[in-house]
Amino acid sequence: MSCIIAPYMMAFSDGDNNTGGLFYLDSTINILFAIDIVLRFFTAYIDDDSLELRDDKIVSHTFSYFKL
Secondary structure, three states: OHHHHHHHHHHHOOOOOOOOHHHHHHHHHHHHHHHHHHHHOOOOEEOOOOOEEOOHHHHHHHOOOOOO
């Protein structure tokens, strides 16, 4: 959603980007996305053999492609 809202706000805003409904919508979506990322690191992972893995090290290794 940010990829749609950010260019729109840059092109059509009056310079005060921190007000209005679009700013709050964009901020809410970004916060929910960050919460989702954190929760993914603390939930079980199902491997290729359909086994549920709950070890934090294995789960974090599974998502090691995601670098902050």
